[in-house]
Amino acid sequence: MKKVLVINGSPRRKGLISRMLDIMIEEADFHGCEVDVIRANDLNVKPCMGCMVCRSKNACVLPKDDSVEMLHKLQLADVVIIGAPCYWGNIPGQLKLLFDRMVYGMMRDTAYFPEPLMKGKKSILISTSTTAWPWNILFRQTRGAIRALREILHYSGIKIVKTIERGGTAKHPQLSEKDKKKCRKAILCALK
Numbered sequence: 001m002k003k004v005l006v007i008n009g010s011p012r013r014k015g016l017i018s019r020m021l022d023i024m025i026e027e028a029d030f031h032g033c034e035v036d037v038i039r040a041n042d043l044n045v046k047p048c049m050g051c052m053v054c055r056s057k058n059a060c061v062l063p064k065d066d067s068v069e070m071l072h073k074l075q076l077a078d079v080v081i082i083g084a085p086c087y088w089g090n091i092p093g094q095l096k097l098l099f100d101r102m103v104y105g106m107m108r109d110t111a112y113f114p115e116p117l118m119k120g121k122k123s124i125l126i127s128t129s130t131t132a133w134p135w136n137i138l139f140r141q142t143r144g145a146i147r148a149l150r151e152i153l154h155y156s157g158i159k160i161v162k163t164i165e166r167g168g169t170a171k172h173p174q175l176s177e178k179d180k181k182k183c184r185k186a187i188l189c190a191l192k
Ligand SMILES: Cc1cc2nc3c(=O)[nH]c(=O)nc-3n(C[C@H](O)[C@H](O)[C@H](O)COP(=O)(O)O)c2cc1C
Pocket: 010, 011, 012, 014, 015, 016, 017, 018, 085, 086, 087, 088, 089, 090, 128, 129, 130, 131, 141, 169, 170
C-alpha cells in the first residue's frame, strides 16, 4: 500500500489548492493508498535560527515541535503532494518555515555537493495565483512558487512527476473539467 503525504500550504480550506488536493486525495483513496493530509497553517513550527548545528548533529537544537513529526511523515511517504499558492512570487511563509526546519533530514552537507536523503520518493507540485496565464508563468508567479519547491526537492532527491500551475484564480475561482482532469492524471502518474 503506497503512502501519500499531502502538504497543503494554503490557509484557505475552500481555495483552489484545497479543492485540487481534495480531488487527488479522493483518487489516491480510490487506488487504495494510505493518505495523510497536513495543513501547514495548523502546524506549530518555530522559525529556523540558522545556527547550522543540525547539519552536524542531525537534529535541531530548538525545542521539539511539529517539524520533527513532519520530517518523520516525509521519511515514510512514497508520494508527496505539495500545494503552494503563490505569495509574493514564492511559497507561503509557513511552508518555507517548515522546510527550513526539516533541512537536516532532507539533505546532508558534504565537501562538494549536498547528499540527497529522500531518494526514491515521487512528488506532485501545485501552485495557484491571481495573476492569469500566461503571466503567472512569464512573470514567475506560480512559476516562482514551483521554482522554490523544485530547489528543495531537487537537493532532497525527491523526483517531481507533475507540476500544475493555475493562474487567474480571482477571475476564475471555479475548477474547470480540465483542471480536475489534470489533478486525476497527476496522481495516476505518481502512483505508477
Ligand atoms: C500574502 C499574499 C501574497 C500574494 N502574492 C501573490 C503574488 O505575488 N502573485 C499573485 O499572482 N497572487 C498573489 N496572491 C494571491 C494568491 O496567489 C491567490 O489568491 C491564490 O489563488 C490563492 O490560492 P488558494 O485559493 O489556493 O489558497 C497573494 C495572496 C496573499 C494572501
